[in-house]
Amino acid sequence: MATEYEAVIGLEVHTELKTKSKIFCSCPTTFGGESNTHVCPVCLGLPGVLPVLNRNVVACAIKAGLALNCDIAEFSKFDRKNYYYPDLPKNFQITQYDLPICYGGYLEIRVKGEKKRIGITRIHMEEDAGKLVHQGETISRSEHTSVDYNRTGVPLLEIVSAPDLRTSEEARLYLEKLKAILEYLDISDFKMEEGSLRCDANISIRPKGSIELGTRTEIKNMNSFRALQRALEYEIQRHIKTLADGKKIIQETRTWDEGKGVTLSLRSKEEAHDYRYFPEPDLPPLVIDRAWVAELRQQQPELPDARQARFIRDYGIPDYDAQILTNSRALADYYEAVCQLYPNPKIISNWVMGELLRCLNAEGLEIIEAKVSPQHLADMLKLMDQGTISGKIAKTVFEEMFRTGQDPARIVKEKNLVQITDEAAIAEIVNQVIQTNPKVVEDYKNGTEKAFGFLVGQVMKQTRGKASPALVNRLLKERIESMA
Amino acid sequence: MANLNQLTVHALQDLLRSGQVSPGEILTDCLSRIEQVENKVKAFITLTPELAKLQAEQAQAFLAAPSAGPQSPLAGIPMALKDNMCTKGVLTSCASKILHNFIPPYDGTMAEKLQQNHAIMVGKLNMDEFAMGSSTENSGFYPTANPWDLNRVPGGSSGGSAAAVAAEEVIFALGSDTGGSIRLPAAFCGVVGLKPTYGRVSRYGLVSYASSLDQIGPLTRDVTDCALVLNAIAGHDPRDATSAPVAVPDYTTFLKPDLKGMKVGIPREYLGAGLDPAVATVIQKAFRQLEELGAICEETSLPHTEYALPAYYLIATAEASSNLARYDGVRYGHRSDTADDIITMFNQTRAEGFGQEVKRRIMLGTYALSSGYYDAYYLKALKVRTLIKQDFDRAFEQYDLLVSPTAPNVAFKFGEKEDPLAMYLTDVCTIPVNLAGLPGISIPCGFAQGMPVGLQMIGRPFAEGTLLQAAYAYEQSTDWHRQKPELGVR
Structure with missing residues (x-):
């Protein structure tokens, strides 16, 4: 009989913080902009400049730590990670090595109806690098390469999970939950397509029931939730097949090729960099004031789990609805706004989860970009109750509201959609x-x-x-x- | 009357305030002195006479305005900066080929503060490349000569700063001190040099050599000038997170010719083997002079002193290996034009751009931080650093001040110390002070073999005032600081 394996997966998530200014200078963090316009001597690493820590970055890190049930270090520090790359103006990155700001937390995901706790090993702050724009495929195969330092010094949080994930689905659920929490905290936009979220995975497999860990590989370059799940699924199968063929897993770093749907070897353990970490001498150590932590704890907004429970309790909607609606803070806010205006929460939930999400997905829009306001949706539901429009016509009205942002009464009148009751x-x-x-x-x-x-x-x-x-x-x- | 370039800041201040001279006249004397002697001394990398003339006009206008008062004693005074302090629009090379064309787009805090004080910058001064050295022989361009003997080194790394002040090319200069780089050249050239407490003066705009040790300070003709310049440059800077939010007193209020009751410790480790007997004689005399002024001098011990040098050469080089990584040819400075891929470009740019000593220290530091060696070298050095600090802490429980020679010998001849280790030993008395982050001053205290000898005074953190008081009292009772070099050969 073939051995049954289970995967052991840990995720390292890098997410950009949406502070106004960069982590060590006052340049804006806005995405885009003409190349090399959001830069100054400090983030360009010119000779003679010094970093000065943005206090808001620390606040964001603490907020994330508290929301993820971490301990907040009383004493923390920054370190230098030394490596040469042209997108890194100082040829070292200021990061945190052995004394991260947050450690020892967890978050909960729901796997097949069961709650599962995923450990958070640590959270640390660091600076982002710039962006290389190659003429060809890679830096070595290009006639020339340009570099844009706008992103250099944008603050990042690196959130490292414990190796508690067992399937690619759990990994996706973990990442979705993390996204929701950071969004609720209003500290990160988590936009994978703009590169504001990057995710690496450490993965190994072992016979089910075994407690020993197999040889692990690290997967990089998974740029969407779908890519994460596909890449992990591929890698798990690759490990299983390798072992089934009587071969050994090689400890290495691999990259996910989205087009080909495979992981490819990037570098072996022997080729791994020696980053020569040492304490950043230009920044004094961080002593985190307990009163500040308490203050931030007090300001903590309602988080997805609590909100979901409240939706079930206060609106009497099913678990499933509450989970979908609270997955995104903006969606939940929208739902609650409609609930203030119309008395039947379940009908609202049907429309929000049905028509609204369908239209948003079809257009690739975010909820905050929706033209149809909570007031319009509530008014439309009232028109239905009054018999002015039928349920079927309501869908037409909704689509029109979604498209134009007009109020439903006007749409019904202008398009002559009043129900015939004669x-x-x-x-x-x-x-x-x-x-x-x-x-x-x-x-x-x-x-x-x-x-x-x-x-x-x-x-x-x-x-x-x-x-x-x-x-x-x-x-x-x-x-x-x-x-x- | 003496030429104006020979005077001190405070003497010129009186003449300027009474309207007897103008900034333009002082500048003219400095520029003609530079023309006259610079080919012998070679203190400068860049001269900025046009900029200086413009600044002199502005200073004139400022001094004429009624708001001008005693707040700006540096107004109209010609000076120069060591070439590792960034000056907007003016070459800042660190005496390195790798930055031979680097014109900063910004002013560092020192350039800014001196402009705000209406001081006049006449140029940028030579140094050991990236401040690594004790003789200015490591300049990537040319060495600077000691005005007391043109065959000898001026000390380093701020050799240009000390030589320019000693040769009367400028009234004062700023240098930087990582392991003695202000105090040693001050001693070798017979001027006053102060390394303030770490964090006392902003490092923003100072091209880093070793971030946790670097500190900017003045080189002047006398102690009064030192206090005046320190007044202008000290203070917290929001752009430097390591600068201290400690109030800046008026340092001139400490200038009293009185040492009564001051307790002075003489660490015996600083008088050990390697001390030139002629220097020892001069120093002993200086100690006796301090006693005559009312100080209570006692021998004391800083037992971990012998480990300071090795610890320094691990910590400083480790930081340097990282600080100097940015010179890769991608954004500014020298870029090798024969490379056809990025790695080769990095390698060749650095091979061509850095000098021997810089490469040696980068390699040392890289090694010290390497995985598997970190604990044995870098971490251990940090522990030694703590022990050295504790030595000083204990000594300062008993003494207000520690005194020693600034260097175990007088200025040596060019090429005399080819062995890097012999060169490193020149800094044996100054390095522990940087490791402990303390203030230290070197003042002229006599001559040995016709060359100036420096007396080093070390104080508690932020006790620059105490240093200046003791230095002033000593200075006022001697006339070593009034001796002038002949710019000849001995």
Whole structure:
């Protein structure tokens, strides 16, 4: 029988903090901008400059640490990580090595309905590097390479998980939860496509039940949630196949090739850099004031888990709905705003999770970019309750609101979408439909339920969907029964 | 009347305030002196006479304005900066080929403060490349000569600063001191040199050699000038996180010719083997002079002194190996034009741009930080550093001041110390002071073999005032500081 394996996965997540200025100078952290315009002598590492720590970066790190149940160090320091690369103006990175600001925390994910706690080994602060723009594929195969230092010195948090993840799905759930928490804290945008979030994984496999760890590989360059799950899945299978073929796993760093869907060897353990870490002499050690930590703890906003529980309790919506709605702070805020304006939380949840998310996904938009306001959604639901529009028309109205940002009453009026509730007018159309479709009527009488739906559809077609569905149903049934 | 370039800041200040001379006239005398002697001394890397003339006009206007008062004693005074302090628009080379074309787009804090004080910059001064050396022979361009004997070195690394002041080319200069680089050349050239407490003066704009040891300070003709310049440059700088938020007193208030009751320790380790007997004689005389002035001098001990030099050459080189990594040819400075890939470009740029001593220290420091050696070298050096600090802490429980020779010998001849270790030993009395972050001053205290000898005084952290008091009292009772070099050959 083939051995059954389990994976042991730990993630290192780098996320850019959305402080106004960089970690060691006052340049803006704004993404984009013309190359080398968000720079100054300090972030360019010119001779003679010195770093000065941005206090807000420390505050963000502490907030993240508290939200992830970490201990906040009383004494912390910065270190230099030395390596040569042209995107690194000083040829060393200021980071934290052996005394990170936060350590020993956890977050909870929900795997198949069960809560699972994933350890957070440490969180530390560091500076980002610049960006190389190659003429060719790589620096060695390019005629020339340009470098943009706008990103240099943008503050990063590195959040290192314990090797507590067992599947690629757990890894994805962990990353999603982390994203939600950081978003709730309003300290990071977590945008993978802009490179504001980068994720590396350490992975090994072992026979299920074993407590010894296998040889691990490190995977880099997974730039989306999907890429993370695919890359880990690939790597787990590669490890299993390697062992099944009687070979050994080589400890190495590998890169995920999204196009080919494979991981490729980057460098072996022997080729690993010696970064020659040592304490950054230009920055005094950090002594973290306990009163400050207490203050930040007090200011901590409601986090996803707490909000989810509250949604279930206060709005009476199902677990599933509450989880989806609280996954993003902005979405949850939106939902709650509608709840202030309309009395049925479950109906709101159906619309937010259904139409709103569908439209957003289709357009690739974020909730904050949505033109349809909570007020508009609430008004539309009220129009439905009043019988002014049908549920079907409501979808049309919603799409129009989503597209234009207009209020629903105006859309209904301008597009002439008011529900027809005039019984005589509908009865006339019903008669007409029955007369022109004798075969279908016959089918219905013989028990073909589908046939009835067709007849309803025909009436709706003629009224351009505006007929009250309840009325159409009743009238159709009455007429057909009276025929018999 | 003497030429204006021969005077002190405080003498010129009186003449300027009474309207007897103008900044332009002082500058003219300095520039003609430079023209006259610079080919012998070679104290400068860059001269900025046009800029200086413009600044002299501005200083004139400033002094004429009614707001001008005693707050700006440096207004209208010609000076120069060591070439490792960034000056906007003016070459800042660190005497290195790798920065032979580096024109900073910004002013460091020293350049800024001196401008605010309306001092006049006449140029940038020669030094050992990246401040690594004790003789200025390691300049990537040319060595500077000692004005007392043109065949001898001026000391280093701030050799240009000391020589320019001694040769009366400028009224004062700024230098930097990582292991003795202000005090040693001050001693060798017969001028006053102060290394302030670590954190007393901003390092923003000072091209780093060893960040935890580097400190900027004045080189002047006398102690009063030293206090005046320190007043202008000291203080917390929000751009330097290691600068101390400690209030700056008016240092001139300490200038009293009185040492009554001051307790002075003489560490015996600083008088040990290697001390030139002629220097020892001069120093003993200086100690006796201090006693005559009312000081209570006693021998004491700083037992870990012998480990200071090795610890320094691990800590300083480790920091330097990282600080100097940025000189890679990518953004500024020299770039090798024969490389056709990035790694070769890095390697060749650095091979071509750095001198021997800089390469030696980068390699030492890289080795000290390497995985597997860190604990044995760098970490151990940090522990030694703590022990050395504790030695001083204990001594300062008993004494207000420690005194010693600044160097075990007088200025040596060019090429005399080819062995790097022999050269390193020149700094044996000054290095522990940097490791402990303390203030230290060197003042002229006599001559041996016709060359100046420096007396070093070491104080508690931020006790520059005490140093200046003792130095002033000693100076006022002697006339060593009034001796003038002949710019000849002995």
